[in-house]
Amino acid sequence: MSERPLPATDFTEHFVEGGEVYSGSMLRVQLDVVRLPDGGQATREYIRHPGAAAVLALTDDDQVVLEWQYRYAPARHYVEIPAGKIDAGEDPLRAAQRELQEETGWTAREWSLLMHHDIAIAYTDERIHIYLARGLMPGPHSMDEEEFLETFLLSFDEAMAWLDAGRITDSKTQAALLTWARMRRAG
Numbered sequence: 001m002s003e004r005p006l007p008a009t010d011f012t013e014h015f016v017e018g019g020e021v022y023s024g025s026m027l028r029v030q031l032d033v034v035r036l037p038d039g040g041q042a043t044r045e046y047i048r049h050p051g052a053a054a055v056l057a058l059t060d061d062d063q064v065v066l067e068w069q070y071r072y073a074p075a076r077h078y079v080e081i082p083a084g085k086i087d088a089g090e091d092p093l094r095a096a097q098r099e100l101q102e103e104t105g106w107t108a109r110e111w112s113l114l115m116h117h118d119i120a121i122a123y124t125d126e127r128i129h130i131y132l133a134r135g136l137m138p139g140p141h142s143m144d145e146e147e148f149l150e151t152f153l154l155s156f157d158e159a160m161a162w163l164d165a166g167r168i169t170d171s172k173t174q175a176a177l178l179t180w181a182r183m184r185r186a187g
Contacts, residue, residue, distance in 0.1 A: 011037050013044070026050075026085060027124075049126035053096035054083035056114055056176040057106055057133040064159045064177075065104055065136070069149035079162065080170045082151075083128065092129035100133060102142050104151045109135030114183075117175045130176050156180075 018032030028048040033041055057065035067080050084099040086092055093111060101107050110133065117128040143149070154162070156177075162168045163177055 013037070013042075016041060018043075045123065047124040047126070049085075049124055050088065051086045051092065051126060052083055052128045052172075053086055053092045053099060054081050054117075054128050054130045054172050054176065055096050055100045055133050056081050056130060056180055057100055057104070057108060057136055058156065058180075059136050059153065060134075062156045063153040064156055065100075065106055065151060066154055066159070066173075067103060067149045067151050069147075078170045079168045079173065081130075081173045081176055083172060086129075093131060096129065096131040096133075101139070102144065103147070103149065105139045105141035106133075106136045107139055108133035109137070114176060115179050117172050119171055128172050130172060130179075132180065 013034040013036055016033040016035050019030065020028050021031045022029040026049070030044075030046050030048060032044045032046075034044050036042055055065075059065070065082065067082055068077060069080065070077050082100050082103045084095065084103070086095040090098075093113075097107070097111070112132050114130045114132040117130055119126050119128060141151075159168065159177055160181060163174055168174060168177070
């Protein structure tokens with residue numbers, strides 16, 4: 001099968017002026033003026049984020065390690081795969097391994113990169129590195145002080161049914177489940 005080439009038109013926007021308008025412990029907000037491809041100008045508001053790592057952890061009997069936790073911004077509970085922010089200078093794989101152990105207690109013998117997920121390209125540079133973890137071994141968790149969540153196991157097929165039914169709406173979890181489902185079908 002031949003791969004269709006991408007269009008060659010360059011729509012790059014170029015920085016004119018601007019900068020940071022807010023800096024917090026996890027993200028920075030930028031407000032820039034840019035030069036558009038047609039020579040005009042526009043403003044761009046966006047969030048700089050250090051990135052995150054997430055884990056689709058599967059037990060030997062094909063169950064997914066999931067979490068139930070409250071997210072303040074949308075003001076609701078979510079079913080999610082384990083994930084967290086990458087610390088300054090931290091390798092994304094190491095962050096994924098750390099988050100899986102801290103949040104769930106599980107560790108894994110086998111790790112592979114499943115995908116990169118650019119979560120909201122219109123207003124943030126956040127990228128989530130999503131890993132597949134297999135050969136799971138249970139152990140104690142060590143959650144952060146301000147972290148409150150419950151972990152549970154769900155068969156992969158049931159997790160896909162929850163996604164189809166709208167019970168899993170978190171985008172990183174949806175992306176990981178759908179990518180793994182496609183890879184399984186492809187063998």
